[in-house]
Amino acid sequence: MRYDGVAGPALLGLLALAACRESTPPPAAVAVSPSVTSTAWMSPSGSPLPSMSPSMSPLPSGSPSGSGSPSPSRPASPTASTRPSPSHSSTPAGPVTGLQGTVSAGPTCPVERVDSPCPPRPLSAEIDARDASGHVAGSTRSGSDGQYRLSLPPGTYTLMVAATGPFPRCPTPTATVIGGKVVMLDISCDTGIR
Structure with missing residues (x-):
């Protein structure tokens, strides 16, 4: 199929974008806090998409959740996992007495008055x-x-x-x-x- 003029390159760009979205690498894991791991969608160039919070940082390549290079066999759906955090509460487990x-x-x-309570x-x-x-x-x-x-x-x-x-x-x-x-x-x- 042949596309001429301005619409041709724009349409090809859209088709290329659609093809990229279908083959977008799976999300890369990022550390959100010491006790929470979440995933962030990455652009084909490897940078976080604009919806990501700037306070998130990629996990090191040696970590179990982030291998440093995407694997095509991993699912492309966002996930989040939490690990239990230590309790900082000093409240006893049973009823308080x-x-x-x-x-x-x-x-x-001195000399409290109705119009000037103390x-x-x-x-x-x-x-x-x-x-x-x-x-x-x-x-x-x-x-x-x-x-x-x-x-x-x-x-x-x-x-x-x-x-x-x-x-x-x-x-x-x-x-x-x-x-x-x-x-x-x-x-x-x-x-x-x-």
């Missing part, structure tokens, strides 16, 4: 949980927001907030921890402001 709450200190200004402020402090014999069963520090969480086995505990001076003065509440439950216990300390 213990205490949680907020430590706060107030009043925060809400208690969160208190970051060391908190010890002592069992019935007075031994420290657990210890934690409340965050800058006053929140604390303390994992403890079932039992009755007295909480003691470590003060850095005479104020704030914190009560020593007692709480009973029940198996499989987290008991809420807020601690309100006195700043001494009157």
Whole structure:
């Protein structure tokens, strides 16, 4: 068949492109992250197609997933595989048992008025949980927001907030921890402001 003029070369280019797509080498493996391997479609020249993310890098030629040269017997469909990554969670496998709450200190200004409230402020402090014999069963520090969480086995505990001076003065509440439950216990300390 003969094609003359401008349409001829353009049509031949399209036919050549179609032929290339049918014989496009299979995808090359690329490393996405330390725990994930994915595939990227490569152009006939060996460079990634524009849809690829620039942060991906080819696997070394000695790796099991990327031999460095395409094999015509490999399937030409995209695949992805994942490997398990190590767990960074410190959450216990079973139900959590213990205490949680907020430590706060107030009043925060003298002579609180309706039009100028002085809400208690969160208190970051060391908190010890002592069992019935007075031994420290657990210890934690409340965050800058006053929140604390303390994992403890079932039992009755007295909480003691470590003060850095005479104020704030914190009560020593007692709480009973029940198996499989987290008991809420807020601690309100006195700043001494009157």
